[in-house]
Amino acid sequence: MKKFINNVDNLLVESLSGFASAHSDLVTLHLEPTYLTRKNASKSTPKNKVAIISGGGSGHEPLHAGYIGFGMLDAACPGHVFTSPTPDQMLTAAEAVHADMGVLFIVKNYAGDVMNFEMAAEMLPFENATVLTSDDCAVINSTYTTGRRGVAGTMIIEKCVGSLAETGANLAACKALGDKVNQRTASIGVALTSCTVPAAGRPTFDIADTEIEMGVGIHGEPGRRRETMREADAIVNDCVDAILADFKARNIHLNSEALLLINGFGATPLMELYLIYNTAAKLFHNHGVKISRSLVGNYVTALDMAGTSITLCLLDDEIKQHWDSPVHTAALRWGM
Amino acid sequence: MKKFINNVDNLLVESLSGFASAHSDLVTLHLEPTYLTRKNASKSTPKNKVAIISGGGSGHEPLHAGYIGFGMLDAACPGHVFTSPTPDQMLTAAEAVHADMGVLFIVKNYAGDVMNFEMAAEMLPFENATVLTSDDCAVINSTYTTGRRGVAGTMIIEKCVGSLAETGANLAACKALGDKVNQRTASIGVALTSCTVPAAGRPTFDIADTEIEMGVGIHGEPGRRRETMREADAIVNDCVDAILADFKARNIHLNSEALLLINGFGATPLMELYLIYNTAAKLFHNHGVKISRSLVGNYVTALDMAGTSITLCLLDDEIKQHWDSPVHTAALRWGM
Numbered sequence: 001m002k003k004f005i006n007n008v009d010n011l012l013v014e015s016l017s018g019f020a021s022a023h024s025d026l027v028t029l030h031l032e033p034t035y036l037t038r039k040n041a042s043k044s045t046p047k048n049k050v051a052i053i054s055g056g057g058s059g060h061e062p063l064h065a066g067y068i069g070f071g072m073l074d075a076a077c078p079g080h081v082f083t084s085p086t087p088d089q090m091l092t093a094a095e096a097v098h099a100d101m102g103v104l105f106i107v108k109n110y111a112g113d114v115m116n117f118e119m120a121a122e123m124l125p126f127e128n129a130t131v132l133t134s135d136d137c138a139v140i141n142s143t144y145t146t147g148r149r150g151v152a153g154t155m156i157i158e159k160c161v162g163s164l165a166e167t168g169a170n171l172a173a174c175k176a177l178g179d180k181v182n183q184r185t186a187s188i189g190v191a192l193t194s195c196t197v198p199a200a201g202r203p204t205f206d207i208a209d210t211e212i213e214m215g216v217g218i219h220g221e222p223g224r225r226r227e228t229m230r231e232a233d234a235i236v237n238d239c240v241d242a243i244l245a246d247f248k249a250r251n252i253h254l255n256s257e258a259l260l261l262i263n264g265f266g267a268t269p270l271m272e273l274y275l276i277y278n279t280a281a282k283l284f285h286n287h288g289v290k291i292s293r294s295l296v297g298n299y300v301t302a303l304d305m306a307g308t309s310i311t312l313c314l315l316d317d318e319i320k321q322h323w324d325s326p327v328h329t330a331a332l333r334w335g336m
Numbered sequence: 337m338k339k340f341i342n343n344v345d346n347l348l349v350e351s352l353s354g355f356a357s358a359h360s361d362l363v364t365l366h367l368e369p370t371y372l373t374r375k376n377a378s379k380s381t382p383k384n385k386v387a388i389i390s391g392g393g394s395g396h397e398p399l400h401a402g403y404i405g406f407g408m409l410d411a412a413c414p415g416h417v418f419t420s421p422t423p424d425q426m427l428t429a430a431e432a433v434h435a436d437m438g439v440l441f442i443v444k445n446y447a448g449d450v451m452n453f454e455m456a457a458e459m460l461p462f463e464n465a466t467v468l469t470s471d472d473c474a475v476i477n478s479t480y481t482t483g484r485r486g487v488a489g490t491m492i493i494e495k496c497v498g499s500l501a502e503t504g505a506n507l508a509a510c511k512a513l514g515d516k517v518n519q520r521t522a523s524i525g526v527a528l529t530s531c532t533v534p535a536a537g538r539p540t541f542d543i544a545d546t547e548i549e550m551g552v553g554i555h556g557e558p559g560r561r562r563e564t565m566r567e568a569d570a571i572v573n574d575c576v577d578a579i580l581a582d583f584k585a586r587n588i589h590l591n592s593e594a595l596l597l598i599n600g601f602g603a604t605p606l607m608e609l610y611l612i613y614n615t616a617a618k619l620f621h622n623h624g625v626k627i628s629r630s631l632v633g634n635y636v637t638a639l640d641m642a643g644t645s646i647t648l649c650l651l652d653d654e655i656k657q658h659w660d661s662p663v664h665t666a667a668l669r670w671g672m
Contacts, residue, residue, distance in 0.1 A: 004604065018612070022630040266606075270397035276354070281354070
């Protein structure tokens with residue numbers, strides 16, 4: 001294992017310190033417990049909005065801290081690599097940013113995250129709700145999950161809900177939009193290589209030069225099956241088919257505009273991600289889906305895994321409005 | 337070699353097609369010869385500005401096509417992976433976007449690029465000039481280069497010159513700013529792994545699990561020396577020392593604000609890049625350099641190489657103004 005680290009125990013704090021220093025105009029890092037907020041967020045400067053808080057294990061950067069800022073998150077709670085944050089992190093973050101309109105937690109569906117965010121929610125002395133993201137259509141139940149996993153679609157949910165919250169919408173409306181976007185989003189990933197968790201020091205799984213893991217999770221957990229490596233178009237075709245089949249199985253009609261997110265897991269060149277976009281957009285078009293919004297790059301990663309995930313989010317006027325609205329975070333910025 | 341490609345011959349066009357499709361609001365792709373322009377750019381819609389054109393081998397994405405748009409480039413000419421574009425590409429691109437105030441080529445200092453851009457410049461029937469970028473302080477002369485190599489600092493030069501051109505500044509002023517930013521910028525890279533050129537099908541160089549290549553180029557060409565892998569802070573310290581020594585050798589004073597760019601070569605997790613930022617910013621601070629601007633991410637890559645480059649650009653009021661100004665490209669966007 002070759003990584004730019006000093007020692008495994010300090011990796012998270014050193015990295016977060018660099019993040020907070022590089023984006024000191026946007027975020028503030030708090031330690032003991034560890035969470036990040038928008039700069040100068042505090043109860044002494046309340047804003048008339050629902051506080052949007054997310055979190056989860058580290059190693060998926062820029063998720064979640066990279067999405068703190070106007071139009072997205074108010075705070076994020078990072079755990080150690082691929083490890084859930086603890087309830088005291090969410091509680092302290094919620095205390096720091098809530099503004100009397102309640103707190104909405106956006107939680108990826110992994111057992112540890114769900115349990116810890118639930119504990120925090122029960123202990124919170126004010127109104128709160130949770131959007132559980134589960135956009136991964138690869139598998140039902142997985143290594144760390146009962147039910148579908150929350151993957152790259154999570155950042156689309158954070159963008160849309162974050163936008164709605166800025167308008168002063170109430171907690172129920174924010175939760176309803178988050179649930180709707182989650183419902184209208186499907187993702188599937190494929191890995192060419194494993195990731196290497198620093199504390200483990202060796203690849204999470206073995207994979208031959210002739211193999212891919214179809215449906216891989218964002219921690220390198222198993223997907224649908226190990227398949228033979230083949231040309232990009234054939235792989236993308238299978239991913240697109242899986243997404244289309246998922247919407248069909250859930251009785252969600254496809255005849256609408258859509259956002260296509262081609263996400264890199266961390267070690268896939270942009271050149272390849274755009275090639276994947278090219279094929280996926282054509283295939284969806286052939287099935288009557290008009291791709292009117294796009295995003296290509298490393299948005300929800302799995303450390304140094306080579307691979308990609310394809311996410312389709314079916315837009316309606318409300319989702320489109322909140323996707324297009326101005327956002328100013330470290331990892332996503334437009335309109336300001 | 338596992339990559340998301342169909343066949344090596346079509347990789348570039350398929351990837352560019354995806355790029356142009358994903359960013360159809362921003363760019364137009366032209367084929368035979370291959371170049372990209374801002375959307376709807378043509379002589380029939382002249383703007384009163386110097387046309388800024390860059391180009392070079394592919395594999396460094398988002399450089400250069402990702403920097404086409406308001407505030408940066410008017411056009412980009414991509415060659416095949418790590419291969420110079422040809423003069424007909426630059427000529428045709430220049431014809432398409434020039435607006436009677438001349439053309440400025442921004443060219444990274446590699447023998448093939450220099451030769452081909454020079455040929456295009458000689459054949460161009462209108463006023464033109466060239467900024468040759470050479471920010472890499474690792475080595476004098478290299479595999480593909482006589483003199484210093486142009487690396488990640490190139491995107492800073494493109495940002496600043498592109499901003500100045502939008503103000504209607506003339507060709508001489510744009511060239512002067514580009515030369516100044518180049519002069520005030522120094523970079524050095526380090527590789528943990530090799531990249532793999534698709535047409536070659538195997539890693540460009542062999543490197544042991546215990547080794548790093550200090551001063552590596554963005555094509556995987558050799559740097560200063562092969563060194564022993566060690567903790568991140570020690571590696572970053574050596575990079576910072578190399579940059580400080582370079583400015584000192586060139587008699588450029590350090591007591592100013594600076595932009596610190598921590599660039600990933602393609603396979604380095606953001607978590608590690610921010611850790612590198614944390615250490616580098618502190619070390620520069622200890623030497624009297626105030627880091628007042630920052631950028632962390634994959635901006636000038638080397639396909640799937642794991643590694644990083646550190647770039648310091650010494651700001652003055654003019655450079656700061658043009659770095660901060662609004663920009664709207666696929667890979668860099670703020671203020672609009």
